[in-house]
Amino acid sequence: MTKKKPTYKEAIERIEEILAKIETNELDVDNLAEHVKEVSELINICREKLRKTEEDVDEIMNGLEEDIDN
Secondary structure, three states, rough: OOOOOOOOOHHHHHHHHHHHHHHOOOHHHHHHHHHHHHHHHHHHHHHHHHHHHHHHHHHHHHHHHHHHHH
């Protein structure tokens, strides 16, 4: 079964949770690399969601400009 991608908000919250554990030394060295990898994957998910959102907004704005020009 494929794991569902988190929403942008869920990804940010998980990143913040992991960073807080790192900052307070709650993660031991044995688990650190695993968590850093997870944060990296979450950051990539956030970047993709932001890129897609920017494209969608640009498309909407271009449509509005075309409507105004016509």
